[in-house]
Amino acid sequence: MPMISVLMPVYNAEKYLALAIESILNQTFSDFEFLIFNDGSSDSSKEIIQSFKDPRIKLFDYSTNVGYVGHLNHGIEVATGKYIARMDADDISLPERFEMQVRFLEKNPEIGLCGAWMCEFNGSDTSGKRIIYKYFADHEEICVKLLRHNSFAHPVVMIRRSILIDNGLKYEVDYMPTEDYRLWVTLKKYTRFHNIQKVLLQYRQHTNQISTQKFELRHKNANRIKLGLIEEIFGGLSERETVLYTDIINKTHSDSNSYLSELYSLINKIISTNEEKKVYHPGLLNKEFQNIWKSVSRQCITKNRKVIFFWMKLYPNKNSFKYYAYMFYLLFSSFKLKRPTK
Numbered sequence: 095m096p097m098i099s100v101l102m103p104v105y106n107a108e109k110y111l112a113l114a115i116e117s118i119l120n121q122t123f124s125d126f127e128f129l130i131f132n133d134g135s136s137d138s139s140k141e142i143i144q145s146f147k148d149p150r151i152k153l154f155d156y157s158t159n160v161g162y163v164g165h166l167n168h169g170i171e172v173a174t175g176k177y178i179a180r181m182d183a184d185d186i187s188l189p190e191r192f193e194m195q196v197r198f199l200e201k202n203p204e205i206g207l208c209g210a211w212m213c214e215f216n217g218s219d220t221s222g223k224r225i226i227y228k229y230f231a232d233h234e235e236i237c238v239k240l241l242r243h244n245s246f247a248h249p250v251v252m253i254r255r256s257i258l259i260d261n262g263l264k265y266e267v268d269y270m271p272t273e274d275y276r277l278w279v280t281l282k283k284y285t286r287f288h289n290i291q292k293v294l295l296q297y298r299q300h301t302n303q304i305s306t307q308k309f310e311l312r313h314k315n316a317n318r319i320k321l322g323l324i325e326e327i328f329g330g331l332s333e334r335e336t337v338l339y340t341d342i343i344n345k346t347h348s349d350s351n352s353y354l355s356e357l358y359s360l361i362n363k364i365i366s367t368n369e370e371k372k373v374y375h376p377g378l379l380n381k382e383f384q385n386i387w388k389s390v391s392r393q394c395i396t397k398n399r400k401v402i403f404f405w406m407k408l409y410p411n412k413n414s415f416k417y418y419a420y421m422f423y424l425l426f427s428s429f430k431l432k433r434p435t436k
Contacts, residue, residue: 098179132155163265178255206286229245240279272316
């Protein structure tokens with residue numbers, strides 16, 4: 095049996111598909127099977143896949159388009175590898191990706207999900223401007239960051255297949271296109287996480303991506319996941335707390351004193367309840383939500399500088415350098431400085 099089963103759904107990806115396939119076949123670690131699911135493509139994707147004669151490629155050809163999530167779940171079922179590696183038909187895996195991930199997972203059996211950094215580029219321009227997405231390495235920190243956003247780049251993850259099979263875990267179709275985020279949230283109950291601190295994937299950004307086309311649905315389902323995570327701490331949220339936490343998620347805040355007082359109380363409730371239940375690492379969660387409150391304060395004071403007086407009342411111990419330093423920072427950040435024109 096191969097060490098890795100690579101899962102790659104394909105739908106009308108002829109423009110970039112050959113490069114994606116080549117990047118997998120050229121991995122320095124070669125013990126893998128490459129399961130490619132042609133999801134009813136109407137372009138030349140099938141012919142491009144068939145042009146590669148590598149015996150590691152196994153083509154699953156479908157005449158109609160049914161969606162990539164079902165194919166991923168099918169891939170998990172039929173895979174024979176110890177590890178599941180994800181790949182998208184428009185990205186490029188760097189040559190040492192599999193070698194580094196397998197080496198790490200073999201040395202760290204407690205880790206069940208291993209990601210890495212990725213480098214984003216636009217369209218066909220692989221030599222132009224790039225953005226590097228860096229994800230945290232530590233399991234506890236990753237879990238706290240999951241409260242606010244997806245902490246893994248899906249096309250570069252590698253998962254222990256046994257964890258999925260033994261616990262009946264799979265991608266959930268009704269969370270598409272955030273099905274990966276949902277799976278990570280479920281997986282944290284069964285295993286530990288890690289992100290290799292190196293770029294192992296070139297991520298292509300273009301208008302035909304599913305994540306780009308379904309932005310509103312992605313936003314809606316991501317919010318569902320985030321609300322569910324915070325409910326783990328409380329065991330449920332009131333209607334008003336749901337509204338307030340949704341404002342935190344969406345970074346939409348009122349600058350009224352009464353609203354800020356409610357928001358401040360909710361943040362403190364989250365911190366204190368977690369300190370009691372220890373659902374998340376208390377120190378890391380405390381830091382995360384203190385940063386959220388600072389961000390809210392900065393945004394509100396930018397709109398209404400009178401909010402600084404409300405902020406001052408919240409902190410009875412004013413005889414400290416940190417207090418005055420941060421108050422000055424809030425006031426300073428509320429002024430939009432303009433560079434002089436030449």
